[in-house]
Amino acid sequence: MKAIVYDKAGLPIDDPKSLYDADVPRPEPGPRDLLVAIDAIAVNPVDVKLRHAVQPQAPRILGWDGAGTVEAVGSDVTLFRPGDKVWFAGDITRPGSYAEYTLVDERIAGHAPASLSSAEAAALPLTSITAWELLFDRLRIPENGGEGESLLVIGAGGGVGSILLQLASRLTRLAVIGTASRPETQAWISDLGATHVVDHSQPLQPQLAQAGFPLVDHVISLTHTDQYYTQIVDLLKPQGQFALIDDPATLDAMPLKRKSISLHHEFMFTRSMYRAPDMVKQHELLERVAGLIDAGTLKSTLGENLGHINAANLRRAHALLQGHRAKGKLVLSGF
Incomplete structure (x- = not known):
């Protein structure tokens, strides 16, 4: 599958190797996992921080905000089924959403708001x-x-x-x-x-x-x-x-x-990092926010859609975040 990765921390964002296109194996879901086909992603400051500071042992897929369609589910999944539209902020200890497919634990995913496009939805979970x-x-x-x-x-x-x-x-x-x-x-x-x-x-x-x-x-x-x-x-x-x-x-x-x-x-990855007993609260929270959006109480914070999900556009998004020039959320959609 297509993915955007980095393998050397701290490279300037104008270096083509700071984020580059790669082909990697499609992951297989564990018992509580959803395999999600990615429709859209958002880019966050945590992505930039990790690319700067954390040297991976192998090419790493960043990005955790995402919206897409459930392709397959693990053996113990009860909250979702294939075909569901979902949104999620992911788990920082696992490969992220800069890819055609990603895995996310069902306890930290929600059903995406019916009234939003995938790009509008991807702007919101994290x-x-x-x-x-x-x-x-x-x-x-x-x-x-x-x-x-x-x-x-x-x-x-x-x-x-x-x-x-x-x-x-x-x-x-x-x-x-x-x-x-x-x-x-x-x-x-x-x-x-x-x-x-x-x-x-x-x-x-x-x-x-x-x-x-x-x-x-x-x-x-x-x-x-x-x-x-x-x-x-x-x-x-x-x-x-x-x-x-x-x-x-x-x-x-x-x-x-x-x-x-x-x-x-506040660090929103705490519950998933430590497999907290109340980890499912993030599923419940996303379900509640989706309802508030569909009721018109809240709206998407999408600031700019930078185009297709590829290395060049992700480098552009990282540069905008580093320069503190973003208003709202930066989103990419489709491959």
Whole structure:
């Protein structure tokens, strides 16, 4: 089958060997696996990080966001059958979705929204799981809760921010504040549900105070946390909550002590990496999000479709992510 792989970490993305086309054997499903024929994929920052930092022992297939059709199922599968349209964010410990076929455990896949194309659907699984777990598992904000409280989302215009704003504005009563620096991204996050927009290239606290939020209850940082950390501590209320998804080189938790601020990390691959007993919650979550999309409550965060799934287009997608020039999600579809 066709696949796009890398075999040497850290190559510049303009090097043709940084990601290249290959022919590899089609995988065979294990007992709980779905064999999925890929229709569309999305590209995420984790793909870029792994290509830079992790040297594989053999050519590795990256990419975990995907949408497609179940071709075959393992002997113990009960949630799906061949022919089902599915979407998933995959398991970082297994080969990814930059291929014609991939395997995914049924407990972390969902039935794709009927109202979306495969490209529109592929934009959502990884970011939806991340955003959902941030809000409802890590910060434990109840659905329809948060009345009178405020949430600041730093870096709100990217993939996770684009669905997080929708979830927070539609499923909670939080006042939702997003940060973005470019006019087009500011308009994007306002349309997605941010009730207030501030420019993260300027000091945050004066802008927040002017908007009526001298301090905020919750902060979710999606990018460049190390650059904003001092400001985050200053603008959080005593006993506030701080969550992040990126990887600062260091994060000194001591400044949080004086205000009793709680710290929460989110990594959506945790459940599948450790085969957590509640692994099936990601299936349930994707089923719920699909229902919200088909009901018109949420919409796809597809930013740009870069064309067919091949090495040249994937190198282009990686370059856009590295340059922080993406709005919403970058998607590729078809071979």
